[in-house]
Amino acid sequence: xxxxxxxxxxxxxxxxxxxxxxxxxxxxxxxxxxxxxxxxxxxxxxxxxxxxxxxxxxxxxxxxxxxxxxxxxxxxxxxxxxxxxxxxxxxxxxxxxxxxxxxxxxxxxxxxxxxxxxxxxxxxxxxxxxxxxxxxxxxxxxxxxxxxxxxxxxxxxxxxxxxxxxxxxxxxxxxxxxxxxxxxxxxxxxxxxxxxxxxxxxxxxxxxxxxxxxxxxxxxxxxxxxxxxxxxxxxxxxxxxxxxxxxxxxxxxxxxxxxxxxxxxxxxxxxxxxxxxxxxxxx
Amino acid sequence: xxxxxxxxxxxxxxxxxxxxxxxxxxxxxxxxxxxxxxxxxxxxxxxxxxxxxxxxxxxxxxxxxxxxxxxxxxxxxxxxxxxxxxxxxxxxxxxxxxxxxxxxxxxxxxxxxxxxxxxxxxxxxxxxxxxxxxxxxxxxxxxxxxxxxxxxxxxxxxxxxxxxxxxxxxxxxxxxxxxxxxxxxxxxxxxxxxxxxxxxxxxxxxxxxxxxxxxxxxxxxxxxxxxxxxxxxxxxxxxxxxxxxxxxxxxxxxxxxxxxxxxxxxxxxxxxxxxxxxxxxxxxxxx
Amino acid sequence: xxxxxxxxxxxxxxxxxxxxxxxxxxxxxxxxxxxxxxxxxxxxxxxxxxxxxxxxxxxxxxxxxxxxxxxxxxxxxxxxxxxxxxxxxxxxxxxxxxxxxxxxxxxxxxxxxxxxxxxxx
Numbered sequence: 001x002x003x004x005x006x007x008x009x010x011x012x013x014x015x016x017x018x019x020x021x022x023x024x025x026x027x028x029x030x031x032x033x034x035x036x037x038x039x040x041x042x043x044x045x046x047x048x049x050x051x052x053x054x055x056x057x058x059x060x061x062x063x064x065x066x067x068x069x070x071x072x073x074x075x076x077x078x079x080x081x082x083x084x085x086x087x088x089x090x091x092x093x094x095x096x097x098x099x100x101x102x103x104x105x106x107x108x109x110x111x112x113x114x115x116x117x118x119x120x121x122x123x124x125x126x127x128x129x130x131x132x133x134x135x136x137x138x139x140x141x142x143x144x145x146x147x148x149x150x151x152x153x154x155x156x157x158x159x160x161x162x163x164x165x166x167x168x169x170x171x172x173x174x175x176x177x178x179x180x181x182x183x184x185x186x187x188x189x190x191x192x193x194x195x196x197x198x199x200x201x202x203x204x205x206x207x208x209x210x211x212x213x214x215x216x217x218x219x220x221x222x223x224x225x226x227x228x229x230x231x232x233x234x235x236x237x238x239x240x241x242x243x244x245x246x247x248x249x250x251x252x253x254x255x256x257x258x259x260x261x262x263x264x265x266x267x268x269x270x271x272x273x274x275x276x277x278x279x280x281x282x283x
Numbered sequence: 284x285x286x287x288x289x290x291x292x293x294x295x296x297x298x299x300x301x302x303x304x305x306x307x308x309x310x311x312x313x314x315x316x317x318x319x320x321x322x323x324x325x326x327x328x329x330x331x332x333x334x335x336x337x338x339x340x341x342x343x344x345x346x347x348x349x350x351x352x353x354x355x356x357x358x359x360x361x362x363x364x365x366x367x368x369x370x371x372x373x374x375x376x377x378x379x380x381x382x383x384x385x386x387x388x389x390x391x392x393x394x395x396x397x398x399x400x401x402x403x404x405x406x407x408x409x410x411x412x413x414x415x416x417x418x419x420x421x422x423x424x425x426x427x428x429x430x431x432x433x434x435x436x437x438x439x440x441x442x443x444x445x446x447x448x449x450x451x452x453x454x455x456x457x458x459x460x461x462x463x464x465x466x467x468x469x470x471x472x473x474x475x476x477x478x479x480x481x482x483x484x485x486x487x488x489x490x491x492x493x494x495x496x497x498x499x500x501x502x503x504x505x506x507x508x509x510x511x512x513x514x515x516x517x518x519x520x521x522x523x524x525x526x527x528x529x530x531x532x533x534x535x536x537x538x539x540x541x542x543x544x545x546x547x548x549x550x551x552x553x554x555x556x557x558x559x560x561x562x563x564x565x566x567x568x569x570x
Numbered sequence: 571x572x573x574x575x576x577x578x579x580x581x582x583x584x585x586x587x588x589x590x591x592x593x594x595x596x597x598x599x600x601x602x603x604x605x606x607x608x609x610x611x612x613x614x615x616x617x618x619x620x621x622x623x624x625x626x627x628x629x630x631x632x633x634x635x636x637x638x639x640x641x642x643x644x645x646x647x648x649x650x651x652x653x654x655x656x657x658x659x660x661x662x663x664x665x666x667x668x669x670x671x672x673x674x675x676x677x678x679x680x681x682x683x684x685x686x687x688x689x690x691x
Contacts, residue, residue: 009323010455011297015480036456037295037487039480073626077344077383077396079619082648084629089651091644094619098364098382138490139462148366166296166455167322168421173377189542191301195323202421206377219535221542243508246533250478250509431592 002154003277004179004208006164006172008195010037013185013215013239016249018163019043020256020266021273023127025159030125031150032133032163033175035118035143040163041133042252044125052120054134054146057112058092059101065109072101072110093141118146122153147174167195168202176203181277182210183236188220193227200231209280211273216241236276237269286441288434288468289567292453292461292492294484296323298476299504299531302541304452305329306548306555308411310564314448316409317437318416319430319464321402326452329546332407332414340417342401342428344381346374352393359385359394377422402429406436413440430454430463448568461491470567471499473525477512485516489523499525500566505533528563531555571601573635573672574628575665580608582666586659590638591620591645597665598631607631621645628654637668643683656680 005018015032019040022030032040059072059081066088073083080094081101090101092115102110118136125131132153134146143165151174154160164175176182184199186192196212203210212228217238228235245255245262255262289307293300304326308316318326346367348359353372360368363385367378374385376399386394401423405416415436417429434451441449453464453471465471471492475481485501492499501520506513517527531537532554540550548555576593578585587593596609609631613623621641625648628636637659641649649656657677662668671677 009296009325010293011295037480037484039295039483042479042483075383075387077381079613079616079623079626082622082626082629082652084626084652086653087651089648091619091622091648093644094622096380096382098380098384099362100382100384100387103362103384103387138487168419169322170377170422173422189538190328190544191323191325191541194325194328198323198418198421205421219538243533246505246508250476250512252479435592 001181001277002156002158002160002162002179003273004162004164004176004182005185006176006182006199007166007185008168008197008199009191010166012166012187012192013213014166015039015043015163016215016255017183017185017213017239017269018161020254021270022125022129022131022161023254023256024263024266025161025270027159029130029154029158029160030132030163031154031160032131033147033150033171034163034165035134035136035146035171036165038133038135040131041121043254044127044131045252046121046123046125046131048121048123050122052122052149053116054118054120054149055114056095056117056145057097057099057114058095059090059110060113061088061090062109062111063087065107067107067109069106071104071106075100075104118143120146120149120153143171144174147171148177151177168198172202173206176206176208179208181273181280182208183213183273184210185213185215186224187216188214188222188224190223192220193223196224197227200233209277211236211276213269214238234276236272239265239269286438286449287447287470288438288449288451289470289472290319290451290453290465290468291472291474292465292488293455293474294488295475295481296455298474298481300455300474301325301329301452302537302547303472303474303502303504304450305546307450307567308409309546309549311411311448311450311568313446314412314450315437315441315444315446316412316414316450316452317433318414318452319433320452320454321417321419321429321433322454324416324418327405327407327414327416329541329544330409330411330414331544332405332409332416334405334407336406338404339400340402340404340429340432341398343399343423344396345376345379345399346381346383346385346394347397348372348374349393349395352391354391354393356390358388358390362388404429404432404436412446413437413444415440427463434464461488465492467497469497471497472502472528472567473499474502474504475516476505477503477509477516479512482512482516482519485519489519489525492525493523499523500528501525502528502563503530506530507532528566529559531558571635572631572633573599573601573637573669574631574633575599575637575668576639576659577608577665582606582664582669584665586637586639586662586665586668588639590641591624593624596624596627596631598633599669622648625649625652625654628652635672637672637677638680641680641683646680646683
């Protein structure tokens with residue numbers, strides 16, 4: 001079973017929820033798919049046993065074979081090839097690796113080479129659980145390929161918890177691929193409500209059942225609860241705002257490490273999520 | 284006249300980027316405001332613009348199959364490198380990157396690329412000046428272009444009305460959106476928080492910021508949640524030539540201001556003043 | 571020889587545009603005849619790779635010199651590959667002024683890519 005934890009915007013507590021659950025839930029396998037800003041490894045402090053560089057393709061032109069017909073440049077929807085009478089020049093940073101230029105070249109002058117866009121790290125967390133995360137190189141265009149590879153590295157028999165990228169971008173869609181259930185983490189502020197609406201819309205379109213966790217409860221107002229009841233969304237848990245938790249978080253410590261009470265808070269949250277996930281798959 | 288663009292970014296989300304941007308708006312005289320956080324546009328909640336114009340943004344094209352012409356040869360699915368076409372064949376618009384390979388390869392001319400709506404752009408007026416913001420359709424990826432559009436609209440407006448400042452709420456992260464929102468800006472303010480993740484992301488975002496012209500500054504929000512981490516951030520920032528301009532303490536009153544849809548720097552002016560607000564404004568508006 | 575300017579309008583009195591990849595127009599000046607041709611920049615609304623598409627248009631119009639505000643790293647490589655020399659328009663507010671400065675050899679070469687224009691999508 002794959003459960004993806006996501007949020008409308010950053011900083012609502014996606015990593016907090018997924019990491020605390022990963023520590024408590026036996027045999028869980030945490031995957032951090034927020035490849036632009038991976039943070040879970042800070043709390044999981046994993047011992048890395050394997051690294052894999054993720055690569056993408058880009059075209060290379062054999063100038064001896066090129067007949068300067070400009071078909072490749074005309075075809076490329078990303079403007080990643082400049083062609084003139086003197087030369088044909090692919091720009092690898094703009095390439096999406098679609099293979100189109102190679103396909104349209106009548107002279108067989110285009111081949112593809114590979115370059116790295118990021119790394120996947122696998123290992124064991126300081127809690128002994130399996131952990132995987134990806135990191136996009138700075139300045140790279142898109143982490144979707146890394147996320148797709150992260151998805152390939154899990155099997156359906158695993159109980160996978162995914163820390164997703166925030167928002168509703170293509171990276172989030174990639175992280176949600178194959179999810180059985182999703183949990184939206186939000187906060188009781190006008191920002192939290194506004195941002196989660198888009199996530200709700202996306203999950204409905206993707207037909208993924210989900211529930212909502214309200215983090216930093218007690219710090220804001222009631223708008224988020226009103227919205228959930230209007231839209232008939234299940235709230236599987238509330239995590240109160242506590243300065244002691246925020247301070248622990250600041251230094252890389254998780255709530256479940258603070259006290260038994262915090263443990264039982266997350267244990268209850270997990271029971272609710274599990275129950276809701278099962279219920280949604282029966283109906 | 285040269286318009287000065289001040290862009291607020293954060294790396295990690297939730298550090299208070301939007302709260303800070305909204306706080307700046309009333310203090311920059313003659314400003315045009317732009318919300319370039321098109322994935323999670325929130326600035327309008329605090330600045331409450333009266334919308335004057337709404338337009339559709341089409342930032343990408345997606346493949347569409349004409350069922351009547353399709354011969355089910357599946358060549359399209361075989362050639363699609365984005366896994367966007369299944370064996371039906373049916374196109375998953377969330378995965379289609381509009382590369383045109385399927386359109387080219389289809390022997391029955393059953394596939395065409397069509398422009399799709401990827402977002403909406405709103406132009407309006409706030410109490411503090413004109414504002415441009417946008418909203419991306421969920422699952423879309425061409426936000427870099429939408430970000431450029433919002434920025435350009437704001438800049439154009441500033442130029443035509445001779446306003447000296449454009450204040451930009453930038454995108455979170457370090458990807459193409461951020462690059463689009465800070466490219467060519469004169470001033471970048473990075474709002475961060477004193478956590479390990481804040482420090483981790485700050486390092487990455489400073490790397491991106493270092494590649495651009497203009498001056499970068501750091502604001503540490505909720506600095507008293509970890510003074511130790513706050514110091515580490517200051518060291519990191521100084522090292523990258525991005526001085527720390529202000530350290531704002533954690534205070535529930537700021538959250539309460541936001542919840543009440545009020546601008547924190549106005550609602551809790553004392554708090555801001557004692558954290559060095561005047562000095563920050565002076566630095567940001569210096570020529 | 572064809573010289574291209576990043577221009578907001580379509581004649582020599584137009585202001586220079588402060589962008590290269592997403593300039594409004596390219597105004598091309600033929601040194602032999604003094605004729606100008608105005609080309610609406612297709613890259614202005616490009617999804618991505620505006621700098622590259624801008625260079626493509628210069629290549630298509632046999633431009634040998636471009637007068638620009640700044641050029642991104644990718645476009646810079648491309649200009650070199652296609653033997654297009656880039657000069658900085660700094661100090662000029664109209665195309666005419668930039669042209670005069672170029673004739674007087676008062677414009678400096680752009681040899682290093684600027685920081686602008688790095689965005690990819």
